[in-house]
Amino acid sequence: MSAESSVRVSVIIPAYNAMPELTRCVTSAREQTIGLDRLEIIAVNDGSTDGTAEELDRLAADCPALRVIHQENSGGAGGPRNTGLDHARGDFVFFLDSDDYLGPDALRRMVAMADENGTDIVLGRIASVGGRAVPRAVFQHNQPRTDIFSSHAYLTLGPWKLFRRSLIERLHLRFPPYRNCEDKPFTAAAYLNASGISVVADYDCYYVRYRENRSNLTLIAGDLVHRMDGIRLCFETVARYLEPGPRRDQIMRRHVEWELCGPLRGLLPRENEKDARERFFPEFRHWARTWVTDTIVQRIDAPDRLLIHLLRADRFEDVLTVARNAKRDARCGHLIDKGRVYWLHPFFRDHTADVPDACFDITDRLPVRHHLETARWHGGVLRLTGHAYIEDVDALEPATEVVLRKYQSERPEVRVPTTPCRAARPLPGEGRYEQSGFSAEFDPATVDDGAPLERGLWNIYLDVRAQGVSRTVRFGNSREDGETTHPPRRELTTPEGEPLVVVPYFTPYGNVSLDVGQVAHPLDAPCQVTRTAWHPVRKSTLVVGGRLADDVARDGRRLRLRAENGAGAVREIPVRYGPGGSRDFTARLPVGRLGEGRWTLALIMESPDGEGPYRTAIVPRFGRLAGTRWFRFGRPYYAKPVAQGPAAALGLEVAPVKVATGVRRRLRRGWARLTG
Known part of the structure; x- marks a missing residue:
């Protein structure tokens, strides 16, 4: 075994009468791509009588990274997990049940996610073997850094996750001695105190299965007498x-x-x-x-x-x-x-x-079933067709409307009536919903009571109505195969003669949105952004670097870095060029002076005379840019990078740090220094 400091993950395997599944379980840990020199595998035999002890000793004979501990039966999985925790030395802990197994690259991916984002818990996608139910909602896409309030992470309280061991020891966490529901209070406490959660959703990290003899504790100890203590502790x-x-x-x-x-x-x-x-x-x-x-x-x-x-x-x-x-x-x-x-x-x-x-x-x-048939331009008019109905409500007297809502803004929504028609495809319900088809047309340059849509991101909803019942939902995540790409950008002109660029796009969740006046075509961009980083001394200042495009000369044109929020507030900073006529530039944005909310960044270049149209370039969300914190008027603030819009433009979410959260983080770091 390498020096203690090199152990990244302690894999803890509680085992009781775990044959024959145990062999594949342990083998999956031994064959992790992260390497045995970075692992310790702690298998705890909890008084087995079926050959589990002998199999563990056999597997450990030629694997120095595998340590086997034999103990009297404790009656549940919590006891052997606690024994493993008492002996763990890794930076992280992973609990692997003896009837399950890991994907070969699971731990490497999960540790990399935690290291890159500074998170305390990492969820790896769970796959089902033999029909055992697994959570799905939280694994729709990778999440480098999230929390239990803005994700579905809390729906999965099983212990099959990567935990930062300093979090467990700081909280003095151990599993209670229950036969069922012992894992939920443990995981809940860790979630509620974690400094960030990551989700690896693009790889099957953990495979769950029922034992051949159906002796999983969740099955044989599933009655109320075995659940009540764990349920009570969850609430507490x-x-x-x-x-x-x-x-x-x-x-x-x-x-x-x-x-x-x-x-x-x-x-x-x-x-x-x-x-x-x-x-x-x-x-x-x-x-x-x-x-x-x-x-x-x-x-x-x-x-x-x-x-x-x-x-x-x-x-x-x-x-x-x-x-x-x-x-x-x-x-x-x-x-x-x-x-x-x-x-x-x-x-x-x-x-x-x-x-x-x-x-x-x-x-x-009641579920709302909706489907996007087409989203296409007809001149300067965007035409949407599809169907939408409220399940179990007959589509009588339909009055569905398209609703445009500006992202991160309190401004009034814009409503567009639709024209009802028969649905273009057969629907269930024996004709109950055949009148749920619709079409809607609107010109972004005039749709807001004759005025154009404001600059920014606009999400498209449907207010589905029938028989006086109304339900509002995001629109577009179910659509025709031919509509898998968004309609092209469209350059429009407002009634006042101002140019307006509108880019329809599908969000990562498949819904339709509009980027109005913010994103130019890449060929029209005046420059390319090559880096974003926080200033090494002034932590609240973002440094954006790049280079002018080959077809752009510095003939008096002004290039500025613009930050804009959903309420229309704008802050602009001029860029600085390198010496000797260099086309390389740098801009320093004092994020600490921005107000609370979400800000989108772009680079704006005007014509030499200041009269012509603007050319714009997005500032992309580079994956390695982390958040930052600073003090303002004696109060801690933070800025968290987020990706926005069809081109993953960089956005900054600016808000004050909650005092209680900050205190917990400082205590955790102090404890880590003392113990580490």
């Missing part, structure tokens, strides 16, 4: 690290849906009535009254809202009835009344049940 962990308010509600909602309502509906009816009434129901009722705020109730689905209402009201018999009949009642129809859609559950408007209508309102939960 969130409450410990988050103050009451919107952020806590956002995270608590996950536990309300998955750890409270899910087991209540699926497991409580399986218990004998005495245990269900006296042992489990009082605890569920306590959680509903203590942790489920009215805000959470408004955001969860109608079946969960109904259960929470009955729990709070201490109606055990009704809770049991609703839980037992959940599958049957899920197929009940609905009622449209005054623009709202209600679930026709047997308790709905039954005066003897005494449940408010709000518990059955499903209007905002």
Whole structure:
């Protein structure tokens, strides 16, 4: 084994009667491309009786990086994981269950992501073997740096992640001694204190599978008696690290849906009535009254809202009835009344049940199905065609509108009526939605009450309406195969004679947006940006360097670096050229003087006489540019680079650092220096 400082990852494998899957599991760790000289593999045999101990010793005989620890059975995966943590020396820890295995390049990619972005936790894409359910939402695309409030990361609380070990030790984190749900409080505490989370979504890092004998603990220890302690600790962990308010509600909602309502509906009816009434129901009722705020109730689905209402009201018999009949009642129809859609559950408007209508309102939960057929220019007019309907609401009296909303701006939205027509393709529902087709046309130079759209990024939504019911959704992520490329840029002229450049494009999520007046065609760009970096001394100053294009001479033309936010505020800085007529230039933008919000950067060159049209070039988002922090009026601020628009233009998100977050980071760094 190399020196302790060279160990990047400690792979911890808890193993109990893990044959025959164990061999592939350990082999996948041994064959990691990061190299055995950068790894230590700690396999903990938790009192196995099936040959697991002997297999581990055999595998360790020719692998110095593999260390085997034998201990008495602890009854769950948390005990051997804790043993592994007590012996771990790596910069990072990865928990690998003995029935699963790693992709060959998994750890190298995950460590590189953490190193490059300074994050404490890295999620690698999880693949299913044999039909075991895996999370998908968080792995739609790579995320170099995110958090649990702006991503789907919190939906996956399994321990199969790369954790920075200093985070675990700073929090004194260990797994509680439960047979089920022991991993969720551990991962939740780490998430809630992490300095950034990364997601590797372009590679299958972790393969999960059921054992051949179906002896996974999640299957054999799945009843309520094995879950209650872990569920309770989930709620207490969130409450410990988050103050009451919107952020806590956002995270608590996950536990309300998955750890409270899910087991209540699926497991409580399986218990004998005495245990269900006296042992489990009082605890569920306590959680509903203590942790489920009215805000959470408004955001969860109608079946969960109904259960929470009955729990709070201490109606055990009704809770049991609703839980037992959940599958049957899920197929009940609905009622449209005054623009709202209600679930026709047997308790709905039954005066003897005494449940408010709000518990059955499903209007905002009905899926909206929409499809983009074409997005094409006709002269200076952009024409959109497609179909859109609200599921389970017949497309009668359709009145769908296209809605244009400027990104990161409070200005009023722009609405464009559509012309209804028959859908261009057969749709499900036996004709219920055949009138859901539409077409919409608008000229960006005049669409805003005769005025042009303001410069900036505009997102396109649909306000889908039928029978008085209205739902608004982003538009474009489902479209014809022929519409996989965005329409070409279009140069328009406003009623005042001003030039207007409009670039339609599809976002990384596939939705339609417009870049108005900001991005020029690459052939028209006056210069090329070659680097972006923070000033080595003035941390709040961004340095942008580049070179004039071959066809551009410095004949009196002024090149300026422009920062513009969604509200239209602009700050411009002239560039400085190199000596001797050099076409190389540098601009220094004092980001510390920008206001809060998101700013997009571009280089602007005007004609020699100052009268002609501008030429523009984007400042691209280079992958290695990290964020920065500084103090302003005694308060810490930060700027985080983000990519915007069709050409991944560099944007800067500027905001004050939350004091509590800053204190936690300083404490963590101080602890790392003391221990490291």
